Amino acid sequence: MRTLFKFHGGIHPPGNKAQSTQHGIARAPLPSRLVIPFRQHAGDVARPAVRVGERVLKGQLIGTPSGFISSAVHAPTSGTVAAIDMQPLPHPSGLSDLCATLIPDGNEEWVARTPLDYRNIPAEELRHLLRMSGVVGLGGAVFPSDLKLRPLRAHPNKHITTLILNGAECEPWITCDDMLMRERAAEIVQGAEMLRFMLEASEVLIGIEDNKPEALAALRQAVALAGLAFEVIAVPTIYPGGGAKQLIRVLTGLEVPSGKLPTDIGVQCFNVATVYGAWRAIAHGEPLVSRIVTVTGNVRQARNYEALIGTPLAELLALGEPLPDTDRYIMGGPMMGMELPSLDIPLVKGGNCIIAASDQLLPPPPPALPCIRCTRCAQVCPADLQPMDLFWFAQARDFGKAQEFSLFDCIECGACAYVCPSHIPLVQYYRFAKSEIRAREQDKLAADKARIRYEFREYRIERDKREKAERLAAREKVAAAPAAGTADAARQEILAAMERAKQQAAAASPKNTDRLTPQQQAEIAEIEKRRAHIRELARSGVEHHKE
Amino acid sequence: MLSALLVMAGIAIVLGAVLGYAAIRFHVEGNPLVDKIDAVLPQTQCGQCGYPGCRPYAEAIAKGEADINLCPPGGEDGIHKLADLLGKEFKPFGGNAHPKPKAVAFIDENLCIGCTLCFQACPVDAIAGAAKQMHTIIASECTGCELCVEPCPVDCISMLTIEEKVANWKWKYPIYALKPAS
Numbered sequence: 001m002r003t004l005f006k007f008h009g010g011i012h013p014p015g016n017k018a019q020s021t022q023h024g025i026a027r028a029p030l031p032s033r034l035v036i037p038f039r040q041h042a043g044d045v046a047r048p049a050v051r052v053g054e055r056v057l058k059g060q061l062i063g064t065p066s067g068f069i070s071s072a073v074h075a076p077t078s079g080t081v082a083a084i085d086m087q088p089l090p091h092p093s094g095l096s097d098l099c100a101t102l103i104p105d106g107n108e109e110w111v112a113r114t115p116l117d118y119r120n121i122p123a124e125e126l127r128h129l130l131r132m133s134g135v136v137g138l139g140g141a142v143f144p145s146d147l148k149l150r151p152l153r154a155h156p157n158k159h160i161t162t163l164i165l166n167g168a169e170c171e172p173w174i175t176c177d178d179m180l181m182r183e184r185a186a187e188i189v190q191g192a193e194m195l196r197f198m199l200e201a202s203e204v205l206i207g208i209e210d211n212k213p214e215a216l217a218a219l220r221q222a223v224a225l226a227g228l229a230f231e232v233i234a235v236p237t238i239y240p241g242g243g244a245k246q247l248i249r250v251l252t253g254l255e256v257p258s259g260k261l262p263t264d265i266g267v268q269c270f271n272v273a274t275v276y277g278a279w280r281a282i283a284h285g286e287p288l289v290s291r292i293v294t295v296t297g298n299v300r301q302a303r304n305y306e307a308l309i310g311t312p313l314a315e316l317l318a319l320g321e322p323l324p325d326t327d328r329y330i331m332g333g334p335m336m337g338m339e340l341p342s343l344d345i346p347l348v349k350g351g352n353c354i355i356a357a358s359d360q361l362l363p364p365p366p367p368a369l370p371c372i373r374c375t376r377c378a379q380v381c382p383a384d385l386q387p388m389d390l391f392w393f394a395q396a397r398d399f400g401k402a403q404e405f406s407l408f409d410c411i412e413c414g415a416c417a418y419v420c421p422s423h424i425p426l427v428q429y430y431r432f433a434k435s436e437i438r439a440r441e442q443d444k445l446a447a448d449k450a451r452i453r454y455e456f457r458e459y460r461i462e463r464d465k466r467e468k469a470e471r472l473a474a475r476e477k478v479a480a481a482p483a484a485g486t487a488d489a490a491r492q493e494i495l496a497a498m499e500r501a502k503q504q505a506a507a508a509s510p511k512n513t514d515r516l517t518p519q520q521q522a523e524i525a526e527i528e529k530r531r532a533h534i535r536e537l538a539r540s541g542v543e544h545h546k547e
Numbered sequence: 548m549l550s551a552l553l554v555m556a557g558i559a560i561v562l563g564a565v566l567g568y569a570a571i572r573f574h575v576e577g578n579p580l581v582d583k584i585d586a587v588l589p590q591t592q593c594g595q596c597g598y599p600g601c602r603p604y605a606e607a608i609a610k611g612e613a614d615i616n617l618c619p620p621g622g623e624d625g626i627h628k629l630a631d632l633l634g635k636e637f638k639p640f641g642g643n644a645h646p647k648p649k650a651v652a653f654i655d656e657n658l659c660i661g662c663t664l665c666f667q668a669c670p671v672d673a674i675a676g677a678a679k680q681m682h683t684i685i686a687s688e689c690t691g692c693e694l695c696v697e698p699c700p701v702d703c704i705s706m707l708t709i710e711e712k713v714a715n716w717k718w719k720y721p722i723y724a725l726k727p728a729s
Binding site: 425 | 585588589590591592600601670671672673688690711712713714715716717718719720721
């Protein structure tokens with residue numbers, strides 16, 4: 001039995017997971033249209049690889065990754081591309097981004113799929129395959145998975161010792177990972193072995209919160225069947241125990257230092273759904289075109305659906321039959337999710353849960369009151385920060401101070417806002433401060449670049465002026481020298497050059513004119529005659545013109 | 548009495564020598580304050596402050612000739628930073644100096660006659676082109692200084708405001724909706 005550790009703080013919000021685990025995963029029916037954003041991952045937007053009007057097959061590449069941090073996008077079903085334009089996204093800004101609209105033809109016709117055996121493929125090629133299959137972190141951060149499997153460049157002689165599978169799913173209401181683990185445990189385990197092989201990790205730990213006994217049992221059985229030495233560990237149910245840093249802490253006792261990544265302490269962490277997606281991509285040749293999504297909340301029939309990426313959320317939610325008093329919709333969980341501006345937006349790779357909310361089910365927070373510095377937020381902060389101070393600095397726009405107080409270690413879990421007796425939307429302040437700081441850093445970089453370019457331009461202008469002056473001075477020197485002698489020398493030079501040219505012309509003789517057949521000689525004579533005639537004509541013409 | 552005077556004079560000479568040596572050994576070229584001020588300025592090199600570039604403005608501030616509220620591209624934030632750096636009071640923008648939203652220049656390539664006047668004006672070499680060839684803005688390098696707009700003889704350069712997109716969107720300062728008491 002492994003000794004488990006504890007992280008600081010944490011809360012126990014009501015789980016509300018039973019509603020959506022009554023039935024197994026259902027396949028969502030094919031929607032009337034699919035809207036597939038080209039930016040579903042962290043990093044740079046994918047470049048469209050299809051044209052409007054083109055017929056595409058299920059799994060066909062429609063967006064090629066461009067840039068270092070990027071991932072591919074695929075057609076979730078066969079059909080026709082109806083448009084490539086700006087469409088609203090599930091993004092807190094409510095802004096639009098480049099999307100492809102696909103009208104399904106209902107045949108679900110796949111592109112040629114090539115199942116591969118990962119053991120025969122070098123890790124570098126596997127990473128490329130994952131990138132081209134659009135595999136990104138499905139836990140919410142949607143970071144391209146291939147980049148997390150790279151060898152550590154900073155420490156060439158160190159490598160990942162521990163691979164952790166994150167099946168904690170700590171956020172209330174969400175059950176998509178739970179159902180995936182219950183129903184497809186064997187493939188998750190095979191995928192984990194593939195990632196372990198790629199990372200050359202020595203141990204694999206699978207962390208699952210103890211409120212999911214079925215998933216724990218399913219994975220334990222799958223590991224035993226596969227004959228692998230993975231450890232399936234039940235971790236205590238506490239929010240946010242599914243945060244990567246928190247889970248690493250609980251399982252290994254190691255703390256990821258501030259500003260560092262888990263890889264710096266030899267640990268890499270993947271969500272179970274990501275592992276499953278990576279396995280499907282390599283072993284079945286199926287790119288990431290669907291995901292499991294929980295439809296729950298104020299609905300008649302809460303359930304998990306396997307839905308195609310790009311399914312309009314309205315059609316997805318209709319499957320759950322929302323109750324009439326539903327007045328808003330949340331993507332993700334109630335702690336970290338975001339309220340959707342409308343349902344006219346598509347399901348994306350990062351969309352794990354859709355909650356229909358009503359005032360009765362999830363009452364909106366009462367108006368915020370002033371902070372009374374009770375420090376309850378500090379008691380629950382899983383990153384061991386001082387949320388009340390961070391709030392103070394963010395509110396005063398004192399970003400330097402907020403950074404000094406490790407603002408960027410905040411994982412935006414919302415535990416502080418959950419316990420705040422003044423109902424201050426603390427996380428919003430932190431997000432505001434973080435994005436302001438990031439924008440300022442960008443501006444600073446741009447200013448530094450502009451300064452360098454400006455200084456170089458000044459230097460270049462100065463240099464050109466100097467060089468011009470030098471050239472002018474040199475020329476004047478030449479001009480000042482005795483003129484008569486030079487003119488004579490120049491004439492001599494010209495004469496010599498003319499003589500050389502004459503000699504060259506005389507030495508040149510037509511080639512391949514020996515050993516000709518009589519016919520060829522006749523042809524040459526004919527041509528020469530014509531040339532002579534033309535010359536004659538030209539001369540007479542010139543004279544004519546002169547007259 | 549005499550020995551006391553000699554001791555004091557001796558100490559003064561020794562300390563003077565140390566200070567004199569330090570002044571030579573740790574001599575700093577130029578005014579380091581200018582660098583600090585220059586680092587705060589946005590480097591658009593636009594000349595809206597009335598000085599021919601950010602560095603000359605920084606030098607003028609360091610000398611106490613220029614006010615700190617003359618740089619519209621730096622925004623109010625820039626004034627705050629300068630005030631903090633120099634230990635002065637914040638001063639709002641005066642007169643007609645007002646910050647504008649960020650923009651980049653755009654050349655209408657159908658109208659461009661290839662006169663090269665714009666890229667002679669560009670302080671950061673963000674315009675590519677050659678004589679009698681079409682010119683174009685390298686948008687990633689453009690600081691939005693507008694110095695190229697004026698020299699263009701065919702008015703083919705316009706300033707495009709940078710729109711808010713998903714990639715550059717920022718979280719807003721939290722505001723609470725006030726509901727009337729029912």
